[in-house]
Structures are given as structure tokens and as C-alpha cells.
Amino acid sequence: MSRIMDLAIAIAHVGANAKMTPPLEAVNAFSHFFVDGALDVSRLDERDGGCTRRELLLRALLLNAVLDQGPDIAGVRDLMVRSINKFYEDEIRIFHTPLDFFKEINVAVNEIWSAHERVKAARAAQWAEENQSTASKYNLYMDNTKQTLNYAVFRWGVPLALPYLLSQSSDELRRPTALLDYMESYPSAEEMSRGVKDHELFGLGKAIGDKACHLFAKWMVSTFNLSRINESSWGEYSYEVPFDSNAGRVLWRTGYLLALSDIEAYRKAQVVQPAAGKGGTDYIRVTNLRGMAVSGQVDEEVRNAYKVLCVGHLRSHKNAPRKIEIQRFQHPILYLNKQRVSDFDDGLIEIGRNYCYNHENPDCAGCPINQHCQGYQSDRSLITGYRT
Ligand code: SF4
Known part of the structure; x- marks a missing residue:
């Protein structure tokens, strides 16, 4: 678990220095x-x-x-x-x-x-x-x-x-x-991001994806600080990270996702789709991650922080959630280490766009998180066997 924590923090450090506004x-x-x-x-x-x-x-x-x-x-x-x-x-x-x-x-x-x-x-x-x-x-x-x-x-x-x-x-x-x-x-930025898409009268529906709704929340709350509400439900941890294919590729190749569940569970949820990628590789569809639970043991400190965030910041739960969702796992890590969710997302964008190309020869030598990356350090099949 500490490897995953170090990785999440390293990604946030990259994002803090590479904002793409x-x-x-x-x-x-x-x-x-x-x-x-x-x-x-x-x-x-x-x-x-x-x-x-x-x-x-x-x-x-x-x-x-x-x-x-x-x-x-x-x-x-x-x-x-x-x-x-x-x-x-x-x-x-x-x-x-x-x-x-x-x-x-x-x-x-x-x-x-x-x-x-x-x-x-x-x-x-x-x-x-x-x-x-x-x-x-x-x-x-x-x-x-x-x-x-x-x-x-x-x-x-x-x-x-x-x-x-x-x-x-x-x-x-x-x-x-x-x-x-x-x-x-809306009661929180997270709830707003859902309403932007789903509201029966004013929702944008298929014109906007889940990732884009969360991107909008990030820009409104963190990047441009446009919200007038000075509460934790409209603060730095009040919205989910907008995972897209770039994020999915980085999180897969680094071994982050495999530390939180196993390959069979990802296949069952169709996050991993065997032989559906370019050249017969497995295809990673990170949007299917939504709702999947972390399967291993989670430290009590992280579990407690997760509860605080779901109840008081994201406002998605009234009481302690029964499961920890993979999609939100970085939230308590960043919160406990005083790192920003928006930096984590900016880091994923920076690495996904400029180093972790969607083919078998990404620029691993130049990648700022290569010392934390399982695909680069010990298991190259995580790079060559998957596409997004
Ligand atoms: S080291 Fe290579 S595979 Fe790992 S995240 Fe960086 S570019 Fe991607």
C-alpha cells in the first residue's frame, strides 16, 4: 500500500508543476x-x-x-x-x-x-x-x-x-x-457534477461525459476558484478525479490499479477487455471502473479519512460507506498528505499526454514517475499488452 501512496503523491507533484488550464x-x-x-x-x-x-x-x-x-x-x-x-x-x-x-x-x-x-x-x-x-x-x-x-x-x-x-x-x-x-x-461540487449531466430539466445528457462533468467541477472549484461557497463541500476534495483514457493508461501501467483489485475483477467489470485493443492487445476502459471496490486490506487511517471525505466533502453518503471505491482511493491519500486532487489530475494529464503514449514505446526514460512505475521497473507486459 505504501508504494501506491508514494505513486499518488508523485503524480500530484508532477501536476503541481504542470498545470494545463x-x-x-x-x-x-x-x-x-x-x-x-x-x-x-x-x-x-x-x-x-x-x-x-x-x-x-x-x-x-x-x-x-x-x-x-x-x-x-x-x-x-x-x-x-x-x-x-x-x-x-x-x-x-x-x-x-x-x-x-x-x-x-x-x-x-x-x-x-x-x-x-x-x-x-x-x-x-x-x-x-x-x-x-x-x-x-x-x-x-x-x-x-x-x-x-x-x-x-x-x-x-x-x-x-x-x-x-x-x-x-x-x-x-x-x-x-x-x-x-x-x-x-447543489450540496457539493460532486453532486453538481452529476446534476450537470443528469438533471431532468437542465441536464446536458449525452452532450457531456462523466469525465467532462468532473473536469468542469475541477476548473470551477480548484483551477479558477469561481465558487463563492466557503465550505468543505465546495473545497479541494469535493469532487471526483475526472478519469479518462490517459489516466486509465497511466494508472494501469504503473500497477496502481492492480494493487487495488485483481485482473479477474477488472475483466469481469470490463475495465480490461481481452484482445479488444489495437494489434490484439487488451483494451482498458477506465470508465467501467465506476463503482468497483478496493479488494485488499486498507489502513484504518485511510479508511477513516475516506469516510470523512464521502460524508463531509463529496456529500455522497450520509454515513460511513460500506466499500472504498477504486475511483476515489486517491482522495484519502491526497487528503492525509495535504496534496491537491486537482494536482493529481493535472499530473495524470501531463504524464498521459507527454510520456505515456498509447503505443508500446512510451517515453519511459523521460517520465517523471518512472521510479514508481511497475511497467517500467519490473513488468513490461503492463505497457506492451494493453491499450486505451
Ligand atoms: S514510466 Fe513509462 S509506462 Fe510508466 S507511467 Fe511513465 S511513460 Fe507510462
Whole structure:
């Protein structure tokens, strides 16, 4: 267990020095919210047009979380910034007045298509080399769709429609903070992340994945500190780490997941899918991890911290949970060692994107956690036998 604790802390240290924040400062409409590269938090509640700065940034983060599900994060962010800046140049003020996006959908679709073409021209070759793929396969539209109309209305339109709906159902006084008020009506950031997807009236449904909901919570609570609630249920441990395929690959290859359960249990839950990966390798689907319990002995101190976090921070339980979920196992370790959940996630992103490539020759020699990695140190089959 101590090896796993050291590994989790090492990942958080990597993340603390390698933050990859959404490019809000590059959005021209927000550039005056930043001073010397840092968000001016003292003026977050000032009005900018019909909304507060805090509200506008939150609207942009919700859109960014939905779009961030593509295969090339840097490319997605470039596409987003190019498109948004062009919209605002054309007086389509999608965050201040989201209805503009729908009124000018012909312009929006064409601008998104043009931006995608430009990003593809700039990034496809490098992306193909890093991912052992071909440049012609570069596509940021998600779900392997190539239709800009579908992407624009489904992936851009749904997160832009939410603040519009909320502001229509708010009174005049609350309209400048309609999205913020709605998000903060949940008892914790974790509960909010579920509501963002599942709420019967306002949920984004299939437009957003579980990982993206948690990414949104991380940005709102930790990265940009936009929440106005000063309680543990809206603090650093109040949301789950947004596991994606990069995280799954790193956690598998390092031996982290195998220390918490055995291969048979992972196969049964279809986290490991035999021979379903590229070249006959086993495929790791980390989203199927949800709900799986840690199977071995857990130290009492970790168990107690887990209870505190589930009841008081995540607010997912009223009493001590019966099982410790693998998905949340890093929470008590980070909490006990005064490390940040957001740093752990940023560390997974940094390692997954820049070292732990999704093929059999990742850059292990340069990887900052290689001394903690079982795949590198003693069992290379963890690297060569699996893909995500
Ligand atoms: S040492 Fe290699 S296999 Fe292990 S996490 Fe780093 S890049 Fe991945």
C-alpha cells in the first residue's frame, strides 16, 4: 500500500508543476479579466455587460468541458479560442447573450468549420506522429463524426442553451449570475457534477461525459476558484478525479490499479477487455471502473479519512460507506498528505499526454514517475499488452 501512496503523491507533484488550464485568457472578450497572466479575483463579481465576470467565465468553462472530450486537447482549445474570438468579432456574444449563437447559426457553423480546418493544418502531422496514426484521421468533432452542423448544435449549442434557459427562468436580480446560482444550488461540487449531466430539466445528457462533468467541477472549484461557497463541500476534495483514457493508461501501467483489485475483477467489470485493443492487445476502459471496490486490506487511517471525505466533502453518503471505491482511493491519500486532487489530475494529464503514449514505446526514460512505475521497473507486459 505504501508504494501506491508514494505513486499518488508523485503524480500530484508532477501536476503541481504542470498545470494545463483552459485558455480563458486567450479569449479576447476575457483578456481584461487577467492581470499579468493571473485572473483578477478581486473583480470577479463586477458586471461585464449583462453578467458578472464570474458568471461569464463559468459559462465558458462549461462549454470548454464539453468540447475537451476530443482526442487532442491542445487542438480542441485552439479550435475553441479561434472560433470564440471570431464570433465576438462578428458581434456574436455567445457568453453574454447565448441566444446570439442560435440566431446566427449559419455564421457559427461556418466559423467552426473554418477554425477546424486551420487547426487540422497546423497540428495533424505532429498528432499523427505522436499517436502512430495518420494525419487524415485528425478530427476534433468527437464520436468520429465529421458533420459540423451536428457538432455545432450538439456540442456547442447544448452548453450555451443552459445559461440561456436559466437566465430566462431567473428574476432580474439573479440573471447576471444565473448559471452560477444554479450550480451552487447543489450540496457539493460532486453532486453538481452529476446534476450537470443528469438533471431532468437542465441536464446536458449525452452532450457531456462523466469525465467532462468532473473536469468542469475541477476548473470551477480548484483551477479558477469561481465558487463563492466557503465550505468543505465546495473545497479541494469535493469532487471526483475526472478519469479518462490517459489516466486509465497511466494508472494501469504503473500497477496502481492492480494493487487495488485483481485482473479477474477488472475483466469481469470490463475495465480490461481481452484482445479488444489495437494489434490484439487488451483494451482498458477506465470508465467501467465506476463503482468497483478496493479488494485488499486498507489502513484504518485511510479508511477513516475516506469516510470523512464521502460524508463531509463529496456529500455522497450520509454515513460511513460500506466499500472504498477504486475511483476515489486517491482522495484519502491526497487528503492525509495535504496534496491537491486537482494536482493529481493535472499530473495524470501531463504524464498521459507527454510520456505515456498509447503505443508500446512510451517515453519511459523521460517520465517523471518512472521510479514508481511497475511497467517500467519490473513488468513490461503492463505497457506492451494493453491499450486505451
Ligand atoms: S514510466 Fe513509462 S509506462 Fe510508466 S507511467 Fe511513465 S511513460 Fe507510462
